[in-house]
Amino acid sequence: MADQKKLDLYKSLMHRIADINYSSAVLQWDQEVYMPAKGSTARSSQLATLAGIAHTESTSEELGDVINDLLNDESVDGKDRRNLIESKRNYKDRLKFTKDFVVKMSREVSDAFNAWQRAKKANDFSLYAGNLEKLVALKLEECEMLGYTDHPYDALINQHEFGATKESLDRLFGDVKDQLVPFVNRVLDEEPPDSSFIYHHYPKNDQWKFGIRLLEHMGFDFKAGRQDISTHPFTINFSANDVRVTTRINEDDLSEMIWSCIHEGGHALYEQGLPADDYGLPSGEYLSLGVHESQSRLWENNVGRSYDYWEHNYSTLQNIYPKNLSTVSLNKFYRGINKVQSSLIRTSADELTYHLHVLIRYELEIALIEKQIAVKDLPGEWNKLYKKYLNIDVPSDSKGVLQDVHWSHGSFGYFPTYSIGSFLAAQFFNKAMEQIPGLKADIRSGKSATLKKWLNENIHALGRQYNAEELCVKVTGEPLNLRHFMDYTRQKYCGLYPGLEG
Amino acid sequence: MADQKKLDLYKSLMHRIADINYSSAVLQWDQEVYMPAKGSTARSSQLATLAGIAHTESTSEELGDVINDLLNDESVDGKDRRNLIESKRNYKDRLKFTKDFVVKMSREVSDAFNAWQRAKKANDFSLYAGNLEKLVALKLEECEMLGYTDHPYDALINQHEFGATKESLDRLFGDVKDQLVPFVNRVLDEEPPDSSFIYHHYPKNDQWKFGIRLLEHMGFDFKAGRQDISTHPFTINFSANDVRVTTRINEDDLSEMIWSCIHEGGHALYEQGLPADDYGLPSGEYLSLGVHESQSRLWENNVGRSYDYWEHNYSTLQNIYPKNLSTVSLNKFYRGINKVQSSLIRTSADELTYHLHVLIRYELEIALIEKQIAVKDLPGEWNKLYKKYLNIDVPSDSKGVLQDVHWSHGSFGYFPTYSIGSFLAAQFFNKAMEQIPGLKADIRSGKSATLKKWLNENIHALGRQYNAEELCVKVTGEPLNLRHFMDYTRQKYCGLYPGLEG
Numbered sequence A, B: 001m002a003d004q005k006k007l008d009l010y011k012s013l014m015h016r017i018a019d020i021n022y023s024s025a026v027l028q029w030d031q032e033v034y035m036p037a038k039g040s041t042a043r044s045s046q047l048a049t050l051a052g053i054a055h056t057e058s059t060s061e062e063l064g065d066v067i068n069d070l071l072n073d074e075s076v077d078g079k080d081r082r083n084l085i086e087s088k089r090n091y092k093d094r095l096k097f098t099k100d101f102v103v104k105m106s107r108e109v110s111d112a113f114n115a116w117q118r119a120k121k122a123n124d125f126s127l128y129a130g131n132l133e134k135l136v137a138l139k140l141e142e143c144e145m146l147g148y149t150d151h152p153y154d155a156l157i158n159q160h161e162f163g164a165t166k167e168s169l170d171r172l173f174g175d176v177k178d179q180l181v182p183f184v185n186r187v188l189d190e191e192p193p194d195s196s197f198i199y200h201h202y203p204k205n206d207q208w209k210f211g212i213r214l215l216e217h218m219g220f221d222f223k224a225g226r227q228d229i230s231t232h233p234f235t236i237n238f239s240a241n242d243v244r245v246t247t248r249i250n251e252d253d254l255s256e257m258i259w260s261c262i263h264e265g266g267h268a269l270y271e272q273g274l275p276a277d278d279y280g281l282p283s284g285e286y287l288s289l290g291v292h293e294s295q296s297r298l299w300e301n302n303v304g305r306s307y308d309y310w311e312h313n314y315s316t317l318q319n320i321y322p323k324n325l326s327t328v329s330l331n332k333f334y335r336g337i338n339k340v341q342s343s344l345i346r347t348s349a350d351e352l353t354y355h356l357h358v359l360i361r362y363e364l365e366i367a368l369i370e371k372q373i374a375v376k377d378l379p380g381e382w383n384k385l386y387k388k389y390l391n392i393d394v395p396s397d398s399k400g401v402l403q404d405v406h407w408s409h410g411s412f413g414y415f416p417t418y419s420i421g422s423f424l425a426a427q428f429f430n431k432a433m434e435q436i437p438g439l440k441a442d443i444r445s446g447k448s449a450t451l452k453k454w455l456n457e458n459i460h461a462l463g464r465q466y467n468a469e470e471l472c473v474k475v476t477g478e479p480l481n482l483r484h485f486m487d488y489t490r491q492k493y494c495g496l497y498p499g500l501e502g
Helices: A004-033 A037-058 A061-072 A078-096 A099-122 A126-146 A152-160 A166-189 A204-218 A254-273 A289-303 A307-320 A330-337 A354-369 A375-390 A416-435 A439-444 A449-458 A468-476 A482-496 B004-033 B037-058 B061-072 B078-095 B099-122 B126-146 B152-160 B166-189 B204-218 B254-273 B289-303 B307-320 B330-337 B354-369 B375-390 B416-435 B439-444 B449-458 B468-476 B482-496
Strands: A225-229 A235-239 A242-247 B225-229 B235-239 B242-247
Touching: A004 A037, A004 A061, A004 A078, A004 A235, A004 A242, A004 B004, A004 B037, A037 A078, A037 A099, A037 B004, A037 B235, A037 B242, A061 A078, A078 A126, A099 A126, A126 A152, A126 A354, A126 A375, A152 A166, A152 A354, A166 A354, A166 A416, A166 A482, A204 A225, A204 A254, A204 A307, A225 A254, A235 A254, A235 B037, A242 A254, A242 B037, A254 A289, A254 A449, A289 A416, A289 A449, A289 A468, A307 A330, A307 A439, A354 A375, A354 A416, A416 A439, A416 A449, A416 A468, A416 A482, A439 A449, B004 B037, B004 B061, B004 B078, B004 B235, B004 B242, B037 B078, B037 B099, B061 B078, B099 B126, B126 B152, B126 B354, B126 B375, B152 B166, B152 B354, B152 B416, B166 B354, B166 B416, B166 B482, B204 B225, B204 B254, B204 B307, B225 B254, B235 B254, B242 B254, B254 B289, B254 B449, B289 B416, B289 B449, B289 B468, B307 B330, B307 B439, B354 B375, B354 B416, B416 B439, B416 B449, B416 B468, B416 B482, B439 B449
Parallel strands: A225 A242, B225 B242
Antiparallel strands: A235 A242, B235 B242
């Protein structure tokens, strides 16, 4: 018999660490959504104090000992053992960080973030280059602290997508270059559809209400979550029963609100679908950023940009905005919202060119980590790659190398998870289509419950009981394979662009 | 020379404790303002964990030692010494609490608050009685843990109003019964003014905007705070630079929003006026609940229910609601908003009968603490006292014993500070009138800055450098004396009710 008292101690220590981390999350949510400007100084201090406490508690000897003791007890098996293995891995990783390093990193990140904001506003990369140089140096130090077998980048990607390596990403982005890039180029040669109706004036209040309706329609539980407005849409959770999404509303671009709502809604369904009873344990937490993103992308793209989805939802939207949309047919709407085009900004890119934006960031991160380029070379290299892959001239660093917040947060090895998520989404969605009889018809008639149930059972409820590759194999029968995304892409876009068939 | 290193350590430990407590405050604010219903279980756990951590840190040997060392160092003087004396008193009090007790209390409070919300909504005291019984038992335990000389209630009131005792409150409420109650009865015999215009339909959005305008007009800094909606209006702060007020809007009762805005605004000006550099130190914190309430009541009543105040603000209100108010003269408005009447709900009571509501709660709390009554008797006893003091029948527990949140928060010995605050407010305001040349004219012409400055300098900036009685003597030349409130009351209400002169 497993030592129940020890198991309870392990769980209560994990629960306690979760309490502290989720408290920080509430403070972060408030900071992004409601905090008044002058509150920032005290808020930084409050967050730093909580982070310090969380670090202390999650590297305590007591926790390390109870994990080891339980793992040495052969009667501890099943979910408990999987939780303990995962907890041990995280514990060991956290122990590798010295407190000095954590403090230094936190200070540099805070400085770099502020510098990035100024630089972006002033369109002047040089205001930020020094900070970014320091951060890159610290990240290299971090790689050495954490350790890796083949490539320092493995230590970075591994923190977001356990099991992924530079080698596996090279393979994946190799496939992207071989299969997706030429296909995108063929699409870009076609006559583009008209999407001008997206940019008419769409008053805010009605957009807000429509977004809430879309979330309800997906099955987002408003008794276990809410939506608010923020500059950058995000999802954050304080338990499976308190999941917050945010959106932004641009009155002159209907697409921002709609697909950010659906995207964040997909993230939120994952969090709401995690087993609430496993609060604080790996089995109660999301698996990886790639799997998280697969849930948002599946809803945003595979569902939310499909003809079937709008067959149900479009008439509602037309009724809300008759002036803008009564003369736009469903078919025209569908073509417009799926327009493929070279563009400067990743977050507003279509679902195909999006991965070229990610590819560019991946190549630059590798070059930085391998010291093939220096931080000062970034703007030039960025612009070269945008010319190479998207055939577009970058008019300013604000719309180029300064557009993303990630590097200023010290997040390297993060961007690739966006592509992993999209590709996984296609693979999951194909399997769902296979396993759910009448899924297409359900989506066409506005029934989201069958899909949500399938995702709940096959992905959400499992928490972190498997690693990403195991989950992918369990659900789809094979590891991540770009073929599924390419099949989805070819089928959809050959329909949208008849010229491609030739 | 004082040991600067020790002083810095003391301050950094206090800063850290403040970080944890203010983090809890953010979680509490969110709980009352935005948290979805199902979030409550995890939130209770998060708050309990933070409360436990705050308790550990604020009872650490390190903190106790550094406070004692510094107090033994004669070169430590002035504000530093006063902070240390106050910190030592709090430290000793907290040492009396076991960590188990603190965590238990925090969890019971969260549960009781949720139960109270459900019970109030369902008008069913029994949904909450069990939680309240547990809380009362815990409070009795708390009295014994904290210790007291004369009466267990002293241990409760002392936490909110250091220096006050059951004996001093019996004296104060004795004066209320001798002086205020007969005066109120005389007022209630007079022909009441017409206040029906208050209960016309006042659409929500315009009320919200007018409330924001009133806050701006008082000098509330919206870069260091914000207003939201909650069931029960309150003020909470996460630093002097992040002060949150809430209000509620009743479309069929204009008075709820207006005087809750002004009231909470008064609290907020106090918090925003505390010295931000003393974050976490007694000198950076409010003095007592009574003094806090003096700031809200001064604005709400002495300013916000005065003829002078509305001479400036009334035309704006009339312009917003011409249909309801264009035929209501300023004089009629002034008389209507100061109508004295027996009523059920404390928070919407006029400024005179208000203290009878407090008196009732005071008597019930004493009876509970002395075990003369049990929790299950509360609804009946409540109703009896409303009959006795206000000659009014309570139609439902939602409008009776379930109306206030306080007991569900474990706040006993809290209500009396509302009366203390009102009486202090009259005493402070009399002194302000004496010391600020042209204050009446300033209020008449909409200038709030002179009064705000006087309060900032004489009260807010001092934090907890004096105790309440010392402050009262420092500012007004004598300790709290009901005479000032009675003078204010007689002068104002004899003007409003000419029959009273006889």
